[in-house]
Amino acid sequence: MTNAAVLFEERASKANRKIAIATLNTEKTLNSLTLEMVDLLYAQLLKWQQDDEISCVFLHGAGPKAFCAGGDVQQLYHSAIEQPGGPCEYAETFFEHEYRLDYLLHTFNKPIICWGHGIVMGGGLGLMAGCSHRVVTERTRIAMPEITIGLFPDVGGSWFLNRMPGRIGLFLGLTAAKTNAADCIYIGMADRFIENAKMAEVLASIEAIDWQGDNSEHSGQITAVLRNFEQQSIAAKPTGNIPAHYDSIQQLTDQNSFYDIVDAIIQQPSEDPWMSAAAAALKHGSPISACSINQTLSSTKHMSLAEVFQYELMLVTNTVRNPEFVEGVRALLIDKDKSPRWQYDSVRTVPSEVLEKLITPPWPVNPLADLKPLA
Numbered sequence: 001m002t003n004a005a006v007l008f009e010e011r012a013s014k015a016n017r018k019i020a021i022a023t024l025n026t027e028k029t030l031n032s033l034t035l036e037m038v039d040l041l042y043a044q045l046l047k048w049q050q051d052d053e054i055s056c057v058f059l060h061g062a063g064p065k066a067f068c069a070g071g072d073v074q075q076l077y078h079s080a081i082e083q084p085g086g087p088c089e090y091a092e093t094f095f096e097h098e099y100r101l102d103y104l105l106h107t108f109n110k111p112i113i114c115w116g117h118g119i120v121m122g123g124g125l126g127l128m129a130g131c132s133h134r135v136v137t138e139r140t141r142i143a144m145p146e147i148t149i150g151l152f153p154d155v156g157g158s159w160f161l162n163r164m165p166g167r168i169g170l171f172l173g174l175t176a177a178k179t180n181a182a183d184c185i186y187i188g189m190a191d192r193f194i195e196n197a198k199m200a201e202v203l204a205s206i207e208a209i210d211w212q213g214d215n216s217e218h219s220g221q222i223t224a225v226l227r228n229f230e231q232q233s234i235a236a237k238p239t240g241n242i243p244a245h246y247d248s249i250q251q252l253t254d255q256n257s258f259y260d261i262v263d264a265i266i267q268q269p270s271e272d273p274w275m276s277a278a279a280a281a282l283k284h285g286s287p288i289s290a291c292s293i294n295q296t297l298s299s300t301k302h303m304s305l306a307e308v309f310q311y312e313l314m315l316v317t318n319t320v321r322n323p324e325f326v327e328g329v330r331a332l333l334i335d336k337d338k339s340p341r342w343q344y345d346s347v348r349t350v351p352s353e354v355l356e357k358l359i360t361p362p363w364p365v366n367p368l369a370d371l372k373p374l375a
Contacts (some may be wrong), residue, residue, distance in 0.1 A: 007025050080325060088321060327342065
């Protein structure tokens with residue numbers, strides 16, 4: 001191992017092909033993404049996409065704790081406080097580059113296996129969501145905790161939350177509820193459950209594939225390998241929380257208005273630890289974020305992937321310029337008093353003008369206007 005923020009490796013395979021491996025290598029920060037890491041990944045993926053010898057890419061994180069805990073929020077915070085209310089050069093560059101990276105993953109022309117072991121949050125979810133073969137393990141813990149820092153589930157969050165069963169996406173976005181491997185497969189965020197101890201065997205089996213045909217056929221060959229290891233891992237698969245709570249979540253989110261949904265979740269009389277934690281996160285989270293999450297999911301419901309990314313970049317740019325984000329990060333990660341002083345005391349008191357400003361383009365041309373729609 002080296003000190004490089006991202007490690008890249010190419011291993012020889014059959015049929016004169018190679019397997020490319022990318023390792024997020026900032027274990028001390030739970031492999032949280034920085035601008036440097038995003039740029040390194042983007043440049044290397046472009047090279048691998050154009051290299052005919054590369055059959056597939058394997059993406060994972062260093063260490064036993066996390067694939068990727070999200071973006072390096074403290075760096076984003078320091079960028080936001082440099083010029084309060086105005087352009088945040090580092091943060092805004094980071095988000096634009098991160099969105100380009102994630103869009104590249106969604107549109108990549110070769111199979112990409114994401115080994116989503118441990119913590120997968122925020123920017124980590126953005127990476128995993130775009131991969132063609134998404135593996136989770138017995139220690140996978142996924143959440144979208146953005147409401148706790150005045151942000152919203154971005155880098156494609158609007159895309160995958162809107163595609164979850166029922167109104168699960170809205171519930172998870174509002175409550176930062178934690179999900180495990182079984183939940184991830186149930187809601188469509190992952191494809192296979194495999195024990196983490198089998199990762200080296202999985203890689204060896206992928207290297208041993210006698211690659212035939214085109215990228216579509218290569219994808220099928222990888223699926224066969226992963227299916228075999230999934231069948232070997234059945235006994236270790238945890239019990240999910242979401243399937244057991246699906247009906248309750250549907251009832252709580254089936255209200256006459258968004259405000260009533262928030263009330264129903266917060267006021268639910270539940271002794272269930274998972275539901276209680278979800279209610280507490282919404283109760284103590286940013287009212288602006290809650291309203292923004294609801295508005296975003298409604299606005300992006302019928303958008304293309306490119307349009308979703310463009311919309312979210314506009315929203316996240318405005319959000320990091322808003323003092324709500326700075327206050328949320330301060331309370332949780334800087335001063336760690338866990339007592340954020342939100343601008344409004346409830347979702348009902350958030351003015352419509354505030355939400356309108358969040359979705360008003362801050363530049364004459366969206367920096368992602370050149371994204372090519374999916375074929």
